[in-house]
Amino acid sequence: MPPNVPIPILLVDDFALWRQKLTSLLQGQASLQIVGEAESGRDAIEKAQLLQPDLILLDIGLPDMSGVRVAERIYQLSPKSKIIFVTQHDDAELANLVTVNGVHGYLLKQYIDRKELLSAITAVLCGKRCICKQLRCC
Numbered sequence: 001m002p003p004n005v006p007i008p009i010l011l012v013d014d015f016a017l018w019r020q021k022l023t024s025l026l027q028g029q030a031s032l033q034i035v036g037e038a039e040s041g042r043d044a045i046e047k048a049q050l051l052q053p054d055l056i057l058l059d060i061g062l063p064d065m066s067g068v069r070v071a072e073r074i075y076q077l078s079p080k081s082k083i084i085f086v087t088q089h090d091d092a093e094l095a096n097l098v099t100v101n102g103v104h105g106y107l108l109k110q111y112i113d114r115k116e117l118l119s120a121i122t123a124v125l126c127g128k129r130c131i132c133k134q135l136r137c138c
Helices: 016-026 041-051 067-077 092-100 114-125
Strands: 007-012 032-038 055-058 082-087 105-108
Touching (some): 016 032, 055 067
Parallel strands (some): 007 032
């Protein structure tokens, strides 16, 4: 991707206020562009296939299907997309399992701030995996 083109991001969470919070945390970052939002697993899969975003911020607890299943399907339809789970599930074993199975990052909603989110995005876009610091010690 040319250096001046913003990185397209898809936000996936069933809670509209949380999507708004993520939007506000990313606001002012010229290198990042939110290209779509989804509130269900099926909607996320459709939008990922249509938009082919470079990055997807995905909740695990969606109303119609597990975020893990959504991620598996997205990787089939949009293989270049990198996924960071943004979730309330503070389970180190789950975080390690999903990152081993292809998900690039795992952040906890209850601890996320602008600095941590941007750091995770940078790491993932550089090809690294990122688990939030609250789980890394577990």
